[in-house]
Amino acid sequence: METSLSFVLQAIANGLAMGGLYILVALGLTLILSIMGILQLAHGEIYMIGAYLVYYLTSSLGISLYIAILISMGAMGLIGLVLERGIFRPCKGDFLSVITVAIALTLILRSYAVAQFGLFERTVPKLASGSLVFFGVAVPKDRFVAMLIAAAMSVALYLFLKMTRYGQAMFACAQNPEGARLRGINPDLISPMAMMIGCALAAAGGAIAGSIWMLTPTMGTLPLVKGLIIIVIGGMGSLSGAIVAGIFLGLMDGIIPVFFGPVVTSIAPLVIVVLILLVKPQGLFGHG
Amino acid sequence: MKLLQVQGMNKRFGGLKAVSDLHFDVDKGEIFGLIGPNGAGKSTTLNMIDGSLSMTGGKIFFKGHDISGLSPYKRAGLGIARVFQRDVLFDSFTVLENVLTGLHLNSNLGIKDALMPFSPGTRKKEQDLENKAMELLDFVRLSDRPGMMAVNLPHGDQRSLGLAIAMATNPDLYLLDEPLTGMNAEETSFMMETINKLRDNMGVTIVVVEHNMKAVIGLCDRAAVLDYGVKIAEGTPSEVTADERVIEAYLGTEQDVVSS
Amino acid sequence: MDSKRLLSIFGVLLLIVFSFAIAPFLGNPYWSSVLIMIVINILLTSSLRTIFILDEVSLGQVGFTLIGAYVSALVVMELGLSFWAGLILGGVASAFIAMAVGYPFMKLKGIYFSILTLMTTEILRLIAYSWKPVTGGQYGLTGIPSPNPLTLPGIGEINFSSMNNYYYLALTIVLVCLFIMYIIEKSHLSRKWIAIKDADNLALSVGINVMKYKVLNFTIACFFAGLAGGLFAHYQGLLSAGATGRFGVMTTLNLVIYMVIGGKSKFSGPIIGTIAIMLLMEFARPLDNLRPMLVGAVAIIFVLLLPEGIAGLPVRLKSIGKKYVSGVLR
Ligand SMILES: Nc1ncnc2c1ncn2[C@@H]1O[C@H](COP(=O)(O)OP(=O)(O)OP(=O)(O)O)[C@@H](O)[C@H]1O
Ligand SMILES: [Mg+2]
Numbered sequence: 001m002e003t004s005l006s007f008v009l010q011a012i013a014n015g016l017a018m019g020g021l022y023i024l025v026a027l028g029l030t031l032i033l034s035i036m037g038i039l040q041l042a043h044g045e046i047y048m049i050g051a052y053l054v055y056y057l058t059s060s061l062g063i064s065l066y067i068a069i070l071i072s073m074g075a076m077g078l079i080g081l082v083l084e085r086g087i088f089r090p091c092k093g094d095f096l097s098v099i100t101v102a103i104a105l106t107l108i109l110r111s112y113a114v115a116q117f118g119l120f121e122r123t124v125p126k127l128a129s130g131s132l133v134f135f136g137v138a139v140p141k142d143r144f145v146a147m148l149i150a151a152a153m154s155v156a157l158y159l160f161l162k163m164t165r166y167g168q169a170m171f172a173c174a175q176n177p178e179g180a181r182l183r184g185i186n187p188d189l190i191s192p193m194a195m196m197i198g199c200a201l202a203a204a205g206g207a208i209a210g211s212i213w214m215l216t217p218t219m220g221t222l223p224l225v226k227g228l229i230i231i232v233i234g235g236m237g238s239l240s241g242a243i244v245a246g247i248f249l250g251l252m253d254g255i256i257p258v259f260f261g262p263v264v265t266s267i268a269p270l271v272i273v274v275l276i277l278l279v280k281p282q283g284l285f286g287h288g
Numbered sequence: 289m290k291l292l293q294v295q296g297m298n299k300r301f302g303g304l305k306a307v308s309d310l311h312f313d314v315d316k317g318e319i320f321g322l323i324g325p326n327g328a329g330k331s332t333t334l335n336m337i338d339g340s341l342s343m344t345g346g347k348i349f350f351k352g353h354d355i356s357g358l359s360p361y362k363r364a365g366l367g368i369a370r371v372f373q374r375d376v377l378f379d380s381f382t383v384l385e386n387v388l389t390g391l392h393l394n395s396n397l398g399i400k401d402a403l404m405p406f407s408p409g410t411r412k413k414e415q416d417l418e419n420k421a422m423e424l425l426d427f428v429r430l431s432d433r434p435g436m437m438a439v440n441l442p443h444g445d446q447r448s449l450g451l452a453i454a455m456a457t458n459p460d461l462y463l464l465d466e467p468l469t470g471m472n473a474e475e476t477s478f479m480m481e482t483i484n485k486l487r488d489n490m491g492v493t494i495v496v497v498e499h500n501m502k503a504v505i506g507l508c509d510r511a512a513v514l515d516y517g518v519k520i521a522e523g524t525p526s527e528v529t530a531d532e533r534v535i536e537a538y539l540g541t542e543q544d545v546v547s548s
Numbered sequence: 549m550d551s552k553r554l555l556s557i558f559g560v561l562l563l564i565v566f567s568f569a570i571a572p573f574l575g576n577p578y579w580s581s582v583l584i585m586i587v588i589n590i591l592l593t594s595s596l597r598t599i600f601i602l603d604e605v606s607l608g609q610v611g612f613t614l615i616g617a618y619v620s621a622l623v624v625m626e627l628g629l630s631f632w633a634g635l636i637l638g639g640v641a642s643a644f645i646a647m648a649v650g651y652p653f654m655k656l657k658g659i660y661f662s663i664l665t666l667m668t669t670e671i672l673r674l675i676a677y678s679w680k681p682v683t684g685g686q687y688g689l690t691g692i693p694s695p696n697p698l699t700l701p702g703i704g705e706i707n708f709s710s711m712n713n714y715y716y717l718a719l720t721i722v723l724v725c726l727f728i729m730y731i732i733e734k735s736h737l738s739r740k741w742i743a744i745k746d747a748d749n750l751a752l753s754v755g756i757n758v759m760k761y762k763v764l765n766f767t768i769a770c771f772f773a774g775l776a777g778g779l780f781a782h783y784q785g786l787l788s789a790g791a792t793g794r795f796g797v798m799t800t801l802n803l804v805i806y807m808v809i810g811g812k813s814k815f816s817g818p819i820i821g822t823i824a825i826m827l828l829m830e831f832a833r834p835l836d837n838l839r840p841m842l843v844g845a846v847a848i849i850f851v852l853l854l855p856e857g858i859a860g861l862p863v864r865l866k867s868i869g870k871k872y873v874s875g876v877l878r
Contacts, residue, residue: 263674
């Protein structure tokens, strides 16, 4: 009994930490999707590069982890700006063009990471060391820090969207791009902001993942798939849906492997998504 | 004989009642007008008759058969054709190819023809279809530029092409959504002439949605007036335009009803 | 007009002869294996474009290749059927599954369809990866036999365990498939698809059973994707479904790149694009890990500057030439 309780608690903690990461990725994806109308298939690569940047800053320059994460978020935000201007905006919303440049970006960033850092797994310092004890079960502290960071960033994003002028414009744009345009909101200003915020959040997600687990050049695929799953479950364009779905998915990913194999863990969410797409494509929490 | 019977038709969009308990009948050979202010539910009604929207409630009978649950392509097969409010055409195609596509129901091209598109048999079938299409283009005065891309036609001609595509299905009932909108005087009179000719020469039935009152009076045998999804009047154009409630519904645009 | 047509028929024939003639000149198994993968990918990319006629981007073609590959390998290994039967059954199985899921799948459009197909291909891969009794699980299937020797009158016995001969076989099969696809592209079927792409509501209103034609499109495309899988299985001799392998997400994504660089709106586009990029990958070997970066950069340049791809170059050059000439005249 003892061990199974410990398994479950650790699974929940793991799941919530993963959920936090997924949310960071999915919030960016859904923001970019709803405001710019594009499917950013290279979002996982932004996450990966953000993580490697933190690795470089901490291991080569000796910068402390949290500062490095902030720098990485800023840098990836800037890259987001460049990407929006340089390659996504010129696609003018053409679906296939957007998908193609996103795939091209995936190839470029991934091959850059392989060439620069090699295929070896790398690590960055832990977010926190030691464990917290619940019901006599020790759960690593860094899982909680990860959750806290994800929660803090989600709240910050929420406050930005509700409280600031730009944020409100962006929120309006996300809900209804046509209506926002009619109200004089310029999507050419909002789009780069969405991309910057999305990329910065992804970088934070990557950095946290790198500190809990490992860094590899292909580490971006999983969160991309998870991010897509989340925005389907939560409803495309729904930020609150993304958060609920992210927690749900994280818990599933944490708990299912305790009882079933890794395959069920990977297949179950995909099957759920396919079913949702076929039955209720606007998502479980979507509007409209 | 009643060609089309609409009984208790309802449509809700979330909280909005776009069409409420609508009843009307259209006789064979009749030109029936559906009029009303913007957002009254006219297009929605046509969408439910051609099947592109499902009804929240009610029944539709066509030639005496209940077609309420049928999908649009089956209704087209039964003889209902639609001309859309906005210019909806096959943009990748030329004028001629647009009408050829409209001839789908009258073509007997099968899987064999798909696998042997260059065979003499298939070429012959396609030649026959092309001849038919050219006749239709002639009817709407577009036979002089069959090779032009449809999107490059001026607006008025695009509407005519829309009508030719509908004619290609050889229907018994036409649903025309604002066929005259955005047309200049000459185009308008040609289109009205064409619609009248359709009915007189081919004996078809037409339900037409229109804002232009002069046109309604000039074209329709009878008309129903919708306001906020509710039928507020029905009768001959002169009866309808004289109706208190109709004038009230058009209050903002009284001009429309009285002076034109 | 007609002389132009004759010229292009002549050009195509020349290319076909060239593609048969090239193998012995390169003369080593390595190049033959590159050529085999090129023709298999041409078939796959073309199947992607068949669906793109409807303006939908399937990110799931590799999943259907997987079905074709495993079915074709299994019926040969377990039931002792011939390579040809395996190949056809692989294509049919893939087409059958496409048809079975086609109705709900083809109702979705745009982003929804792309995500759906992407998730589906991952599900299929994970099933293959874990269904140990049938697919060998993570170790995969091994010992898939190459096709039995074929005796042709006048030529004698051809043995397909040689790379070179397998290349001829794959090339022949793919050419036949491409011919069929080309015929379909020129037929009324593809005109229906284009009509549906342009305005599905108008297509419905002229009596076209839109869903039937869309499902048919998906089924045909997946049939060819399945055949590509069978060709792959019997060439490779082993199949495994790891995440970074042949049936992983990246393969599907690469197909999109091939199609766009080659030219998405031309029949020749996927063929040209697949050849160009796969050869680029070969000749850029010295770049090693940076090769995907090169491909990515080329893809972005094409999307931004030459959206009609390589196949659109002649038209593009002509219009530039015209502009230049009129500039000079002015
Ligand atoms: N798909 C839809 N979803 C939600 N509301 C809709 C939808 N289609 C129409 N409506 C609403 O239903 C009402 C009726 O619309 P409809 O297009 O039928 O009006 P109409 O009489 O054709 O007007 P117009 O003269 O402007 O063409 C309007 O309030 C419209 O906003
Ligand atoms: Mg209307």
